[in-house]
Amino acid sequence: MQNNLIIKTEKLTKRFPMGKSEFTALKDIDLELITGEFSGLIGPSGSGKTTLLNIIGSLDSPTEGQAIVMDQSVGQLSAKEAARLRKQSLGFIFQTYNLLQVHTVFENVELPLLLLKYSSSERKKMVYDALDWVGLTDKIKQKPPQLSGGECQRVAIARAMVKKPSLVLADEPTANLDAANSHNILQTMEKLNEELKTTFLFATHDEKVIAYLKRKIYLRDGMIDKIETAKNDK
């Protein structure tokens, strides 16, 4: 990767058709993130943060400009190539955990490794490591309905981290958690960021999350309003 650049967007614009006209969700976004950042897209609803996260996560493509993620131009990837990028290099954390309810904690975390065709013994070790990072090795046989919200989100983090991706994208990861659990989750992610050098990019408007971010990219009406490199003020 060029100069440790993990994400680079140039004049990134995204428009959505809206009836006969178009709605511009992102306009001329120029952004660079280097490996190991712990940063977030901050803004109110409709500011374009999820759209930008979608494009960076190769779930969508830009209308104009480009988004280069790990040296791959997202707009030029086929559906298969985009899926491969997500499978190999990206981790996702959602607001509502999205764990598979009938599978155990172990199996939920194991899923990304099955797609990467790791051997059984490798998978076992990697899942244990991931659950160790989030402090859930004692819950491996439990299923999501038996876990608290905080525990579910930690399982989701383990699932996102288990393959040691270069980049983790988290959309409002603490929205469904109370303050104590939110801090716990954020500390876990901060620790992983420091220990594994994984890049984290959040989309949030939660003050608790914002307090942990080392770089804050404020969006307003689809454009970058300001970027702050903040001291840790949690």
Next chain:
Amino acid sequence: MIKFLLKGLFRDKSRSLLPLIVVAIGVMLAVFMRGYINGIMVDMIEQTARFNTGHVKVMTKAYSDNMSQAPNDLALTNVSELKKNLRNDFPDIEWVSRIKFGGLIDVPDENGETKSQGPAMGIGLDLFSPGSDEARRLNLERSLVRGSMPDSEGEVLLSEDFSRKLDTGPAKDVTLIGSTMNGGMAIFNFRVAGTVRFGNTGMDRGTVIADLQDVQHALNMDDAAGEILGLFDSGYYEDETAAPVVRKFEDKYTDENDEYAPVMLRLRDQEGLSIYVDMSKSMGFIITFIFIVAMSLVLWNAGLLGGLRRYGEIGIRLAIGEEKGHIYKTMIYESVMIGFAGTIIGTAFGLGLSWLMQTYGLDISEFTKNATTGVMMPDVVRARITPPDFYIGFIPGVLSTVTGTMLAGIGIYKRKTAQLFKELET
């Protein structure tokens, strides 16, 4: 991945149990219906073959042209010679002579005056020759209601209902009033040995069963017979077996210019039986097709419901990089597993039901009371389990599950990954 899918399948009952039940019920019905309808069709065809048409039938050309009238004046002559030749030419077929005749049965009182009379349809068949299988073929012994089987010349069997109607029975004398082969009047006394119930309303209404030689004697038909029936060793009619037999027969015996020359008809060419033969052949296909369509629709629906329930799961799998094609394939693998499991269960139950129906049957005599078709409908219909019943269910079972899943799974391809974050957060 297969293990992962299996775990999900076993644990998520709504994902596996509903389709499994649908497949099992569908397959059970398909297997049962096939066995049942096959049983009815084959029973009808074979009963008609045994009593009336044979699997192939030899007659004179003129008799064949007026077959419905059983015109014995146009009967085959030199039958022993012809049968000997037929046995040589077609050793895998059993050849039996039959004479159908009509007449009036007169029952005298103690003074010899007519007590009662009734029109009867008669069949003359070989009851006494050593090794003759005719009585067994027509199931006469087991159909006896009163009296015994004829064991000497001049003894006949009457259908039970007919016998009751005429107020006669075993050990009583009756007189046949009919016409000879030459058009003369035939009056011949018989003694009733027993009464039988054929289980066929038409025949039970007025039938006389007599030994062939007695009938030949009564109707002046020495070494003559209206019909020679050929019955395949396999016990079942098959077009594939009959066609070459007819060809070979025609090459040797048929003479277009001689109306008394023998001709051969296949079972399917008699009594409008072709439709039944074709139906019995295509029934498996028809039933399988109906069940594939019906079950596919149900399973498509079940798949759509399952798809809604698994919206989150599929969304997360797409997000973490599983390709749409791979998800689609895994859903099809799941459906194959459910299809196989459901089919095995359904086939077991379907065979069980068929066995019950084969063993105990269903009495439909009320519905066939006034039947006028040339096909002999048995009063008790039974299923018939054949080897295809053991595997035929796999076609609708697996195919419909896979088709239903394929239809329901198309939604995966329509799903936009750009909406995943939104969808997965609701």
